Amino acid sequence: MGFSYFDNNATTKMDEEVLKAMLPFLQESYGNASAVQHKLGRQANGAIEQARIQLASALNAQPKEIFFTSGATESISTVFQGIFKAYQSIGNHIISCASEHKAVVSSCQALAKQGAKQTMLSCNNHGQIDLQELEAAIQPDTILVSLMAANNETGLLHPIAEIADICQRKDVLFFCDATQHIGKLPLNLQAIPIDILCFSAHKFHGPKGIGALYIRRKSKPIQIPAMILGGNQEHGFRGGTYAVPQLVGMGEASRHFQFNSNLSELRDYFESRLIAEVPEVSVHAQQCPRTPNTSNVLIKHVRSTELMTKLPDMAFSSGSACVSGSRDPSHVLKAMGLSDEDAYCSSRFSFSKYNTREEIDQAVQQIKAAVETIRKQSPIWQLYQEGLI
Structure with a gap:
């Protein structure tokens, strides 16, 4: 057996097509994507922008709305810390649920120690939340609602379209951990007005150690300060040398959603x-x-x-x-x-x-x-x- x-x-398991797409950038085309003064650097830079386009296409988003990270956990920490820091003038109230991924629960606990007010929504014996409870919980000082698309332990799907609608009507940011949703079910970010969303490539047959954060472009830009300072990578949002092979692999994996x-x-x-x-x-x-x-x-x-x-x-x-x-x-x-x-x-x-x-x-x-x-x-x-x- x-x-x-x-x-x-x-x-x-990583798809064969993903590995094949990555190999040239581990061997021949090994340039630093920020070193655009020479051919290898430009090849690498072009490859990561192609990956950005592929991911945006898979989610019906704009390439400029995709920001690369090491994965969902980093994205979640960046969003929670960044929103809490940037929106102090509005308030310090965050809404989430006790059944969220540990990365979200831990981020909520960390912000509570920094003075954040929290509402942790209850769920029924299936893990479902009450949308009326969510709507009632949103207050004038609420700066973020964080609810996952799909539960990582049970697979339960939250009604993210309805959640997004409530948040839009209440003028509060909706952050969605879509790590277990992406690649398993379609997600159209033009149809569902989620403000911020994260995912990791290794959940959909891509490489480990790479993911992305979607931040919707709005007339009033969403403010999320960088957690990792360094060069001007990701337009200053996340410093550090690009992991080109992983980025290429993530882009390729997004082309094979079934x-x-x-x-x-x-x-x-x-x-x-x-x-x-x-x-x-x-x-x-x-x-x-x-x-x-x-x-x-x-x-x-x-x-x-x-x-x-x-x-x-x-x-x-x-x-x-x-x-x-x-x-x-x-x-x-x-x-x-x-x-x-x-x-x-x-x-x-x-x-x-x-x-x-x-x-x-x-x-x-x-x-x-x-x-x-x-x-x-x-x-x-x-x-x-x-x-x-």
Whole structure:
């Protein structure tokens, strides 16, 4: 049996076309993109501007609205720190949600120590927010609403078009972490008036260590000061030598987005097979709009860490890769009202175009066998079956 990879929300396999596009800029065309006085520098500069055009095209944005970063975490820190600093004259109130990615939650916590006021929206047991609660939370001193497009642990989709409309009517900036949305579902930034948006290339079969920040061009420009000072790269927004191969790879990866039903069919097949084969299995947010590739399953009284130990040739996760070493239960699942035990017993499987039905069939049988072994050795499972807990 080979190794099965079902952890595509953590990172994805790089496409062959992406690697081929990158190789010349690792070897022959190795110039510094800022050294435009000579041929190699101009080649590199032209390549990154082409990547900017490719990304803008994929999102129906303008190339001048795309700013390169090392990835979504840097983008999130830049936005939170920058907006808080630049909009003090308006206020210091930020709105987000407890089920956001750890990078957003940590940024909120950091700004609270600097005096920011915060409203953390609640969510229901599926992870959905109440749009009326959001609208009521916006005050005259609100400077930023930060809500993700798709949850990284459950795949739940927030209604970003409606959120953008509320923020536009209330004249407050809407920042959207679209890291798990880009490449899985179409996103038209002309149709949805998101003000600021971030993503990372390695989530859509591009290279690691590179991402981008979209900042809408408005009649009253959005003010986000640079966090990284240096040269005049990115029009002074982010100093530092351009990572040309990674940028080329990200641009190329954006050309290969595939929006079809294959992934959702694969996900649904996995869930139906698992529920049929393994007792006491449920899927978080199963009846809600989700990304087509993500399945977060609760297998009663089988901890995710135990399951991973029994399945060394299968990659899946207990939640976000950023906090996978934490001993605490998932903050996302806790925000959805799960008990610690049920959170610990939830596992995330996330698929890609490289997965197959045959792989799913094999995986379900392996999971079934592992669950049976774990439960046979579990006194808690015995008590649960007897109705004593």
